[in-house]
Amino acid sequence: MTYETDLAAAKRAGRAWGCPCGADNPAHYAACHDCQRPSWSCASCGTVNSEVRSQCDECGNDIPHEALGDCAEGFEMTYEEFIALQVGPRRVGGRYDHGYPASAYEVLAVERGPRAQWPTWQITVRDDRGQVREHCSGWNAGRDRVIAQPLSDGQPRNAAEEAAQ
Template sequence: MAYLEDLAKAKRAGRAWTCSCGADNPAHYDACHDCQTPSWTCAACGTVSPQQQDACIECDCTTASEAIGDREEGFDLTYEEWVTKQIGPRRVGGRYDYGNADSEYEVLAIERGPRPTWPTWQITARGADGQVREHHTGWDARRDRIITEAPADTQGAPDQTQ
């Protein structure tokens, strides 16, 4: 009965997570109640997501809090180190691709933050369609790739990124 009570509390609080098998789970469960698939907690927003997913189901962050330490222990990474890891090799003026058809984009600006609300950092980019968008998707070396390096005059200049 503890599972059902925990699940009801989590659903009322809006903190339940759904496994890829379809089962709902309380936020503090580190594995699915039905299939025992492990979960992970997002370092940025604290949402619990199924392990099979590449990114957080709430904010698309790809860094698990388990990878950098939890809030009680103290993070292993500073905020600046975490943002640097999320931005990856992207630089203003460079062109990158995130692995989908027509997903090439040029980085126009990088705002490292911290900002008081989510997203705490963001990248402004122009897509292949010419649209300018802001996003905060972390670099994923498994699927993201560099199309063209940023010009040398902006690559090393920290004042070019905000």
């Protein structure tokens, strides 16, 4: 595929990202086609960000500056940054899916920690069979999906309603 066909497909899908230089780019491009400014995808909400700073344009979650590629030997996150990446968009009262058959669940509690024992953080969930369990599985933006986010009054709304707003 060429840049033009990639861009047209991304615009039809509503997934193109704009660079400060004025160029539009397909979501899977790691750098701007025109100026080569690098981009990064938020681990919490999946939004492509083109600004070299540590806050997502869409959800406001902090991403360590070093994660943007400035540090050749890697980076060190704060505990809060690590937890934000692990929890992702999950909120109490929301419904989510692991991407496997019959894997939908409702979040009952998020304990961000830190706790003295392992796991240092955990999420309490209830599956569709009513089974309640605790786990510390991190959000996988490539596999997990939001079914319904809670409203401010604690009532869930589905992803289609959120997209319409």
